[in-house]
Amino acid sequence: MRYFPQVAVLTAGLWSAVAGKPLPPTQDPWYDQPANIASYAPGQTIRSRQLPNQLSPFLPISVTVSVASVHQFLFRTTDSLGNPVAAVNTLIQPQNADPSKLLAYALYYDSSNPACEPSYTLQPGSDPAGLPGIVFANTTLSSDSAFLAASLNQGWWIVTTDYEGLNADFSAGIISGQATLDGVRGALIEGPKLGLSKDARYAMWGYSGGSIAVNYAAELQPTYAPELNFVGAAAGGNIANLSSALGRVNKGPYAGLAFGSISGLSKAYPNVSEWLDRALLPEKKAEFDALASSCLVGELTQGFLKDIYSFFVKGEASFEEDAPQTVMRLAGQMGIHGTPKMPMYIYKPVNDEISPGADTDELVDTYCQGGATVEYTRDLIGGHGSLWLTGSANAMGWIADRLNGKPVSHPGSCTKQDVLLSALNPDMITYFGEELWTFLKWTLGGILGPL
Numbered sequence: 001m002r003y004f005p006q007v008a009v010l011t012a013g014l015w016s017a018v019a020g021k022p023l024p025p026t027q028d029p030w031y032d033q034p035a036n037i038a039s040y041a042p043g044q045t046i047r048s049r050q051l052p053n054q055l056s057p058f059l060p061i062s063v064t065v066s067v068a069s070v071h072q073f074l075f076r077t078t079d080s081l082g083n084p085v086a087a088v089n090t091l092i093q094p095q096n097a098d099p100s101k102l103l104a105y106a107l108y109y110d111s112s113n114p115a116c117e118p119s120y121t122l123q124p125g126s127d128p129a130g131l132p133g134i135v136f137a138n139t140t141l142s143s144d145s146a147f148l149a150a151s152l153n154q155g156w157w158i159v160t161t162d163y164e165g166l167n168a169d170f171s172a173g174i175i176s177g178q179a180t181l182d183g184v185r186g187a188l189i190e191g192p193k194l195g196l197s198k199d200a201r202y203a204m205w206g207y208s209g210g211s212i213a214v215n216y217a218a219e220l221q222p223t224y225a226p227e228l229n230f231v232g233a234a235a236g237g238n239i240a241n242l243s244s245a246l247g248r249v250n251k252g253p254y255a256g257l258a259f260g261s262i263s264g265l266s267k268a269y270p271n272v273s274e275w276l277d278r279a280l281l282p283e284k285k286a287e288f289d290a291l292a293s294s295c296l297v298g299e300l301t302q303g304f305l306k307d308i309y310s311f312f313v314k315g316e317a318s319f320e321e322d323a324p325q326t327v328m329r330l331a332g333q334m335g336i337h338g339t340p341k342m343p344m345y346i347y348k349p350v351n352d353e354i355s356p357g358a359d360t361d362e363l364v365d366t367y368c369q370g371g372a373t374v375e376y377t378r379d380l381i382g383g384h385g386s387l388w389l390t391g392s393a394n395a396m397g398w399i400a401d402r403l404n405g406k407p408v409s410h411p412g413s414c415t416k417q418d419v420l421l422s423a424l425n426p427d428m429i430t431y432f433g434e435e436l437w438t439f440l441k442w443t444l445g446g447i448l449g450p451l
């Protein structure tokens, strides 16, 4: 049995206990990239700071996540065009930390606004408390930090990287992967000074937007960071083909993501920026910018059912131009940047409302033909939102096995499994801790049914 002693990290606290509000990244000089950035090695620290031992909760309630320490590092990475740039790591030491385990947790933040980067949103006080934290279109609430909290609950050290870079290049795969890898390099340099073992095992995990960090990092690792030796990577709700994802979300409940994505690509690629200036209808620019600069909650609520093509001079045909086509392939097509060497756990709903399940089937085939080790679980009933919860429980168990040093069952080969939503292994509830589980059940009860 792979049970861990439960350590309660969710403790009742008061928002008012937070001394002062943190400054958003664009107003905080700590985030400034130095002029001599090229003189730093990838992963090397430029500057650091220690924050209060508290994280923003994953929902706007009077609960904070208390941890042993929180450190942030501005470090050097490489952008989508190969230029040296800075990015930010948040390194979190849980209560009762196990020094032998480090998880690189790629939060889905899915926004092209730097104020939605986790180094800011994880700080208590960045988001309005109470109801406004849910309903304000500009809320920075990060629902994904639920599983970050659950991971801390295992005693794992966590590094979470602002993998979109300082400008928030949402959906740009190359910078996301490289910043994730340099984030791990950075954590392996700085962690041991704070108590992490220098021989710690390390793995990666990300869902949805987080898969953009994890899949590209796994593909790029053999060439970009060959010295790193991950025990595994779990990635779910994969955005395997950005171009087809854009078509799938359009006019649907997740349509808002398309605006942040196009805006993010335009920050990473000058030719997309030039195209956007030309292709966007002038009278729609203000609305486009507002949608593109929301954090996830605002993006989804304000972008609900919107037609992104209606914002463009030539409608859908604007997206057939060379600049968006070449860049969506280069930065948004998984499987073309290399074959992951680390074992992968991939979980995906067949009926994913954001990125078609078939695209991930194809991705897994590509990885497997290249000789990768992949455990692929497809959910036949659930959707993108429900698998986030049910699939994450099992992903976490897989990561726990890897961090415990248990070898994968089929090294060098691929296994595929189709499951039903109800196949959630109730044993996995143990991983979440009772408080978190109860809370998730309460918030997501409608999706989960009578569990």
Ligand SMILES: *[C@@H]1O[C@H](CO)[C@@H](O)[C@H](O)[C@H]1NC(C)=O
Pocket: 136, 137, 138, 139
């Ligand atoms: C967010 O929006 C609310 C309501 O429109 C407003 O009161 C608040 O000042 C805004 N906060 C930020 C940080 O812009």
Ligand SMILES: *[C@@H]1O[C@H](CO)[C@@H](O)[C@H](O)[C@H]1NC(C)=O
Pocket: 241, 243, 244, 247, 333, 362
């Ligand atoms: C990605 O999706 C686009 C749009 O549906 C499609 O034209 C393209 O062939 C897909 N790429 C791959 C590699 O499947």
Ligand SMILES: *[C@@H]1O[C@H](CO)[C@@H](O)[C@H](O)[C@H]1NC(C)=O
Pocket: 081, 269, 271, 272, 322, 323, 326, 327, 330
């Ligand atoms: C846009 O820029 C990217 C990155 O430099 C490049 O790979 C791509 O070919 C460019 N597209 C066009 C149409 O020039």
